[in-house]
Amino acid sequence: MNLYLLAPEISLCALAIVVILLDLFIGRKWILGVVAVAGLIVPAAFTLALWGVNETSFNGMLVVDQFSLFFKLFFLVIAALVILSSTDYSFKFSAFRGEYYALVLLSAMGMMLMASTRELISIYIAVELTGISLYVLAGFLKDPKSSEAGLKYLLLGAVASAVLLYGMAMVFGLSGTTHLNEIAASIPAGGLLANPALLMGIVLLVAGFGFKIAAVPFQMWVPDVYEGAPTPITAYLSVASKAAGFAVILRVFYEALGPLSLDWGIIFAVLAAITMTLGNVVAIAQTNIKRMLAYSSIAHAGYLMMGLAAVSTLDPGALGPSGPGALVFFLAAYALTNLGAFIAIIAISNKIDSDEISDYSGMARRAPILSLALLFCLISLIGIPPTAGFIAKIYIFTAAVDYGLIWLVIIAVINTVISAYYYLRVARVMYLGTPLSEERVPSSWALRAALAFACLGVLFLGLYPWALLRIAETAVSIFP
Numbered sequence: 001m002n003l004y005l006l007a008p009e010i011s012l013c014a015l016a017i018v019v020i021l022l023d024l025f026i027g028r029k030w031i032l033g034v035v036a037v038a039g040l041i042v043p044a045a046f047t048l049a050l051w052g053v054n055e056t057s058f059n060g061m062l063v064v065d066q067f068s069l070f071f072k073l074f075f076l077v078i079a080a081l082v083i084l085s086s087t088d089y090s091f092k093f094s095a096f097r098g099e100y101y102a103l104v105l106l107s108a109m110g111m112m113l114m115a116s117t118r119e120l121i122s123i124y125i126a127v128e129l130t131g132i133s134l135y136v137l138a139g140f141l142k143d144p145k146s147s148e149a150g151l152k153y154l155l156l157g158a159v160a161s162a163v164l165l166y167g168m169a170m171v172f173g174l175s176g177t178t179h180l181n182e183i184a185a186s187i188p189a190g191g192l193l194a195n196p197a198l199l200m201g202i203v204l205l206v207a208g209f210g211f212k213i214a215a216v217p218f219q220m221w222v223p224d225v226y227e228g229a230p231t232p233i234t235a236y237l238s239v240a241s242k243a244a245g246f247a248v249i250l251r252v253f254y255e256a257l258g259p260l261s262l263d264w265g266i267i268f269a270v271l272a273a274i275t276m277t278l279g280n281v282v283a284i285a286q287t288n289i290k291r292m293l294a295y296s297s298i299a300h301a302g303y304l305m306m307g308l309a310a311v312s313t314l315d316p317g318a319l320g321p322s323g324p325g326a327l328v329f330f331l332a333a334y335a336l337t338n339l340g341a342f343i344a345i346i347a348i349s350n351k352i353d354s355d356e357i358s359d360y361s362g363m364a365r366r367a368p369i370l371s372l373a374l375l376f377c378l379i380s381l382i383g384i385p386p387t388a389g390f391i392a393k394i395y396i397f398t399a400a401v402d403y404g405l406i407w408l409v410i411i412a413v414i415n416t417v418i419s420a421y422y423y424l425r426v427a428r429v430m431y432l433g434t435p436l437s438e439e440r441v442p443s444s445w446a447l448r449a450a451l452a453f454a455c456l457g458v459l460f461l462g463l464y465p466w467a468l469l470r471i472a473e474t475a476v477s478i479f480p
Helices: 003-025 030-039 041-049 066-088 090-116 120-138 144-175 180-189 196-213 222-228 231-256 258-283 289-312 324-352 368-382 388-402 406-432 445-463 466-476
Strands: 055-057 062-064
Touching: 003 030, 003 041, 003 055, 003 062, 003 066, 003 090, 030 041, 030 066, 030 090, 041 066, 062 066, 062 090, 066 090, 066 231, 066 324, 066 445, 066 466, 090 120, 090 231, 120 144, 120 231, 144 180, 144 196, 144 222, 180 231, 180 258, 196 231, 196 258, 196 289, 222 231, 222 289, 231 258, 231 289, 231 324, 258 289, 258 406, 289 324, 289 388, 289 406, 324 368, 324 388, 324 445, 324 466, 368 388, 368 406, 368 445, 388 406, 388 445, 445 466
Parallel strands: none
Antiparallel strands: 055 062
16 A cells, blocks of 8 residues: 555545644634645645656556656646635635635545546546536535535435446446456457447446546536536536546546447447537537537537547557547647637636626627636637647547548537637627726636736647647556
8 A cells, every 4th residue: 555646635535624723723824825826736736746647556556657646647737726716706605615615625536536537447436526526516506506516416416426336336346346448458358249238337437437537428417407506617617527537537448448349439429410510510500608618619529529539549659649649638728729719718607697698799898808808718719820729639530530420520519610600799799899888897816817828828738739638648548
């Protein structure tokens, strides 16, 4: 047992406890956000110190490798940006800031464990640790919409967890083990390649994890939860929760179920086409910007699943930048882009007290910097150069073409054109509409710093994508 391998998670848990204890004794609650963000330096330093380590612990349940370390840094950065952006929003729950920041930190710890475990029971525990924190955060506001969001997320999440656990039980029952590498070895050795019960277990795993990544038909919770949850938590759900889902899917399906890649690859390809189409088509009709971005998030889950379908067709040892590396790059690009959009929305919505797109009319005159940042992020979501979104889509589409999924790329290109309509509709309202007021839109230094980081990251990855792509390739090189 090497506890030092868990140093990032242990320090993050300790930070959450410190924030809760400070909340009991200090009156100036804004200090809690500063402590939470500054404290994230410690787990980040531990994670960087472990870079290059490839070890397992706790009887093979926990693994520290390039893949898990990459995602640990990813989740820490996202948590920091969410906490920074919450400073302008926390007046809505000022009496519970300590609990709010602690839950964000604990959910990030759960996501870090999701990327680090290679054993089914440990994966399930990590998924539940993450989920319980997010259920509370979704219903954190004391209003009917937020309460509905939290309750709906909890109930549907419980069903998804049960389905996921049933799928894991079927895989364990047939393979005789819960360790991912041993499952992979037992499938051909036990004559399970064409076993219908194992295929049913895979379908249940897809359903359980599909809820986490908001894939159709498991996306029914997304619009209402995204609309009712606090806007920083909506941003957190749309990027961190989705990334954690894809991280564990890559780990489970490629490491444990690689011998059946042709079967689950087809499932992900079909789900990708349906998911991106439904998300983009329904987004057209939305008048609330948070609901619009909720359906946009569903559509992007479809684009990301293209990477899974392409990964599944690779032979062992043939991983390259067009496969899982492209998927990981897309996750990072989408995270920065979507966070940037939501951070701008937080500042604007706080002033106008509305998330309706029509109330953004003429916003470019009232908040020129925020409007420009939001426009830049929307352009990246479409996939227009010189943004990270453009490079990410090029990589993911290339991966699909390279592995014969041309029909899927055609559908994705059509969907990209469709998405341009509803994204640019927001830009038209902001820049060509008549302002509803002449009042300027204020924002704190913390929110401006988070927004600048996200937008500069989107621009940097659009101009110099190979910097992150090399790291992504290193991260996914651990798979057999």
